[in-house]
Amino acid sequence: MNGNDSGKWAARLAIGRDAVVVVLGTGIVLMALWWVLSRLGNVVVVLMMAGMFEITLSPMVDRLALYWNRPLAVLVVVLGAVVIFVVGGILLVTVIAGQLATLVAKLPNEVQTLTQTTPGLMAWFRHTGIQVNILQVESRIFSSLGQVSTFLVTQTVTFVTHLIDSIVDGAITIFITVYLLLDANRIQAAVLRLIPHHQREGLLAVEHTLSRVIGGYVRGQMALSLIVGTAFGFGTWLIGLPYPLVIGVFAAVMELIPLLGPVLGAILPVLLALFNHPWVQIPEVLVLLAAAHLLESQILGPKIIRSQVGVHPVISVLALMIGASLRGILGALFAVPIAGILVAAWVAGVRVWREKVVLPSQPTPPID
Structure with a gap:
């Protein structure tokens, strides 16, 4: 084997070694990143939600920023989204809660009505050996409703705790979203300063x-x-x-x-x-x-x-x-x-x- 062949083999071995090192290093970095993210699940969710809201609301902010200054545009868009979400949620929850309460109250009568209006179905049940006891069904429904009420009372503290946590997470998400919308251009400029000039166009294309x-x-x-x-x-x-x-x-x-x-x-x-x-x-x-x-x-x-x-x-x-x-x-x-x-x-x-x-x-x- 001459010197040229040995040099080629050495170069190939070096390339293979570098490839193995890159693959192993990438795997280790991904595993470490997964380990960190798995222990910061709530933080990751908040950041992802804020990023999603920023991407979703950014076109509206950019359009309003053509006529107003950007802070005012961000304030109007974010406040409008929050008001629509909160007011709409309260109205929907109020109406839905009332309708669900009416539905639960009428459920035993609806079961009785079902059996009275579908005698053929009940006859088919009896013919196939399926016994349906309406009184037993009603008693089970009332028993289940009582268990649900007891569960809600005993879990009130847990519910309030989770509600407070959700409100805090929502407030943090809104704060991060507002920050991202306000400083989007400065954040982009700061990131671009870290990237070589010949790669900036590609990065902007990826971001877009x-x-x-x-x-x-x-x-x-x-x-x-x-x-x-x-x-x-x-x-x-x-x-x-x-x-x-x-x-x-x-x-x-x-x-x-x-x-x-x-x-x-x-x-x-x-x-x-x-x-x-x-x-x-x-x-x-x-x-x-x-x-x-x-x-x-x-x-x-x-x-x-x-x-x-x-x-x-x-x-x-x-x-x-x-x-x-x-x-x-x-x-x-x-x-x-x-x-x-x-x-x-x-x-x-x-x-x-x-x-x-x-x-x-x-x-x-x-x-x-």
Whole structure:
């Protein structure tokens, strides 16, 4: 073996050694980071929520900052969001609590009405050997309600403690969000000063892509949740089901869960239809569920996600399926924004490659 061959082997060994060191070092850093984050879970959640709020509210602040100074724009946007959230939450909780109390009070009578209006169902139960004792069902319902009341009384201290913790975390989240919105430009400038000049353009492109994809996805999901919740509430009101506001809010919250949202949102109206006029209203609820699922999964969902995230509807559906198959609901929740980031990275990479490589369809640059 001559000197050139030995030098090549030494270089290859050095490259392999460096690769092993990089892989091991990266693994150690990731494990250490995971260990730290697992013990700072609440802090990480607060920071993530603040970052998400900053990305979501930043476009509105930037638009108002064209006419007002930025602190006033931040104050108006943040206060408006807090007022809408708090006042809307209080009104919804008040109305929903009253409707739920009425529903619980009427539940035994609804069970009795169900058995009286569906004699065929009870006969089928008896024929198949299933014994249904209405008095026993009612006694169990009242017993369960009593146990729930006792549980609520005994857990009052724990509930108040968690409520105070949630209020404190919410206040800290709002404070960090306001700080990020106020000093976004200065934070960006400080970070750019740490980056070499030839890499700043790429970093700005990454920051812009993340803001567009994540913020667009959050805004799109909130809009989709509002539309589906309104459709469920209005549809059940047309059908004649009681408590349409409760149904609408429940469907809107469930819609935040990808893929399973409309199905979970239909549980409450199906139960209420079962207690009222099951042979008429259950088919109507199923038709409403099918229409809402079609509207959400085939029409509004892909279009809203495409307009906000920049992902084709086919890619968003495939991303949801892949995410759900890999990590269940959690995977489906993050599948679309991850797909948007990957698509943006692919487009940027192709653009850079086209600038560096002369394709057959491009004119050959002049030779100096």
